[in-house]
Amino acid sequence: MIALGLEGSANKLGIGLIQHPPGYGRDPTIRAKILSNIRHTFVSPPGTGFLPKDTALHHREWAVKLIKQALKESGVSWRDVDCICYTRGPGMGAPLQSVAVVARMLSMLWNKPLVGVNHCVGHIEMGREITGAENPIVLYVSGGNTQVIAYAEQRYRIFGEALDIAVGNCLDRFARTLNISNDPAPGYNIEQLAKQGKTLLDLPYAVKGMDCSFSGILASIDSLAREHLNPNGTPKNTDPPPSDPPITPSDLCFSLQETLFSMLVETTERAMSHVNSSQVLIVGGVGCNLRLQEMMGIMARDRGGSVYGTDERFCIDNGIMIAHAGLCGFSVGEGVVQVEEAGVTQRFRTDEVWVRWRD
Structure with a gap:
């Protein structure tokens, strides 16, 4: 299976595509294949932080460009994608909403299922996958x-x-x-x-x-x-x-x-x-x-x-971690949401997620 991941909980917009080969999750020797991992950062002037509205605008301006670039680098078509994964939370409200809008748009445009991912669990699962x-x-x-x-x-x-x-x-x-x-x-x-x-x-x-x-x-x-x-x-x-x-x-x-x-x-x-x-x-x-x-x-x-x-x-916010954790959940039916219910939340505790893909 192949997943497209969209991360935008803060000032980094990340788009990634990952593939879980046949047998992944059952055979520990089979590893996930990273197809593309692209990121663009909103950088504010020295002495300032990044405001939610400015960060959200950055994500809206760059989302389509990065998605096209990620698909091109991965060598796969949107038709090959099995699910679209996006960061549901936690994070900054306006940037999260911007990415959720893009995820819903792609889901309707491509007729693909949506998976809402906990940002923190995305970090953990990506770290486990990369380091072993x-x-x-x-x-x-x-x-x-x-x-x-x-x-x-x-x-x-x-x-x-x-x-x-x-x-x-x-x-x-x-x-x-x-x-x-x-x-x-x-x-x-x-x-x-x-x-x-x-x-x-x-x-x-x-x-x-x-x-x-x-x-x-x-x-x-x-x-x-x-x-x-x-x-x-x-x-x-x-x-x-x-x-x-x-x-x-x-x-x-x-x-x-x-x-x-x-x-x-x-x-x-x-x-x-x-x-x-x-x-x-x-x-x-x-x-x-x-x-x-x-x-x-x-x-x-x-x-x-x-x-x-x-x-x-992989340790800085990226789309591939959302794609990976989302695909882990998708394989067991965890985190899948309907388009009309695909919202975001700034408060999404790590321990709220049912990690059904682990023993």
């Missing part, structure tokens, strides 16, 4: 979500999550404070600056059981930026004594990353201990961060375990 991880603890970290997840009894159970803002949102908002570019992504640019940081500053460490809080850390790092940096981002104290070097943007980014990622490693390790798992799968846009992968790898090795991650093609 069997039954890992999942750390799902992105601009809108932060969750520690484990699978049990055909549900992805949430062990812990962010109590306020997501870890990716915390990084993105500090990028605005520093007025750094959003191209290719604010979190990526913070990661590059953090590599040059040398001074680790004291920031709040807010782990509450299995949950994390990031808003206080953001307020604290913003305060330190105002204290140590000029409006143009240069250090205020450029002539300190040798024992007191100036605090730079790189130091702030380094301190923020180390604190945030330490919290995530702690809660993930606790979940591993609880379910006696030796595998960690990192998914979501922040999962591309090499420092997070390194810190998680150190923890996992100390426990005799391993870490699984993907590159930016």
Whole structure:
């Protein structure tokens, strides 16, 4: 079977086509075949975020172009497509609606069934498919979500999550404070600056059981930026004594990353201990961060375990993950919706999905 996937829950519009060969799901040696995976990102000016209405307009302008390009690259016709999968939620309302309109239009135009997909489950299933991880603890970290997840009894159970803002949102908002570019992504640019940081500053460490809080850390790092940096981002104290070097943007980014990622490693390790798992799968846009992968790898090795991650093609929002998860559900009749009922929701919990395609 072949599925077309449409993802547009935030500022990235992704279109992908995937094929599940005969025997897929029954024979573990048979892997899915990626036919095309195309993405276009709405990039806002430095110091700003992306507004829902502007992002929705971007998706409407690019959807047809990317669908045509994806079909051309895949080498298949729309007639070969068995179902159309779209992101039902969670995400930003206006961008989600734009993609849902496109999905309904294609369903009626091509007379193909529609499958609504949970964005978070899409990340998990794509990560499992690419890495081959069997039954890992999942750390799902992105601009809108932060969750520690484990699978049990055909549900992805949430062990812990962010109590306020997501870890990716915390990084993105500090990028605005520093007025750094959003191209290719604010979190990526913070990661590059953090590599040059040398001074680790004291920031709040807010782990509450299995949950994390990031808003206080953001307020604290913003305060330190105002204290140590000029409006143009240069250090205020450029002539300190040798024992007191100036605090730079790189130091702030380094301190923020180390604190945030330490919290995530702690809660993930606790979940591993609880379910006696030796595998960690990192998914979501922040999962591309090499420092997070390194810190998680150190923890996992100390426990005799391993870490699984993907590159930016699959950890950043993409259409292929929606196509893959949608096709998994379609094969067992899960998530199929009528065109007139194919809506979206900004609140679609990971543990609401009945994962019928897994034992």
